[in-house]
Amino acid sequence: xxxLLFLLYINDLxxxxxxxxxxxxxxxxxxxxxxxxxxxxxxxxxNTTFRQISEWFQLHSLSLNISKTxxxxxxxxxxxxxxxxxxxxxxxISKVNDLNFLGLNINNPLSWKTHIDKIVPKLSSACFAMRxxxxxxxxxxxxxxxxxxxxxxxxxxxxxxGHTAPSTRVFRLQKRLIRIMTGSKSKDSCRKLFTSLEFxxxxxxxxxxxxxxxxxxxxxxxxxxxxxxxxxxxxxxxITLRLI
Numbered sequence: 001x002x003x004l005l006f007l008l009y010i011n012d013l014x015x016x017x018x019x020x021x022x023x024x025x026x027x028x029x030x031x032x033x034x035x036x037x038x039x040x041x042x043x044x045x046x047n048t049t050f051r052q053i054s055e056w057f058q059l060h061s062l063s064l065n066i067s068k069t070x071x072x073x074x075x076x077x078x079x080x081x082x083x084x085x086x087x088x089x090x091x092x093i094s095k096v097n098d099l100n101f102l103g104l105n106i107n108n109p110l111s112w113k114t115h116i117d118k119i120v121p122k123l124s125s126a127c128f129a130m131r132x133x134x135x136x137x138x139x140x141x142x143x144x145x146x147x148x149x150x151x152x153x154x155x156x157x158x159x160x161x162g163h164t165a166p167s168t169r170v171f172r173l174q175k176r177l178i179r180i181m182t183g184s185k186s187k188d189s190c191r192k193l194f195t196s197l198e199f200x201x202x203x204x205x206x207x208x209x210x211x212x213x214x215x216x217x218x219x220x221x222x223x224x225x226x227x228x229x230x231x232x233x234x235x236x237x238x239i240t241l242r243l244i
Contacts, residue, residue: 162206
């Protein structure tokens, strides 16, 4: 039907879900968020939601692609996942421990380790490419290569995963790339190198992205907000923002 007509066609899908669930539509990907403390009630709520979806699909002559439909159960590390079965027209919806959601690899404890495991090989390839071309490129060209291979990978979703322990792997690769660009030794400090190249290190990029988000959402936030940010040396930084 074409993207625009398709979006118009499914625009009222959220109205069909009226039982303790939050649908999220993005292009042709639809996600449904449900919460619950009791496993049995949680399962009943999910199955009720899928029955409502099934009725809407039948009314609009659509069908659900079972092979591409999964569910993931988020829980804390101290709690075990419940044994939950979700069915759709007598078909079981498969349960997964991690999935790709709009370019972010999410796992059930939300540790972001899976996402970082996915992007680290890409960043390692960028380091290899930088090492290969450095003898033949000017500093300006090296910066252009950096911007074409590195920032778009580390900036996407950094507001979520940039404060986690696995993010140090990304920061190390960024410092490795900086040292390759500048011809520095592996033990040389990168603090002045980041300043001279005008690059934001991963921890600073996460803080910057968080501040941009707060400013962008200032109309939905209190006038004064205090943020607690963990920086790599395990010290706490308190930032108080007055939103005007």
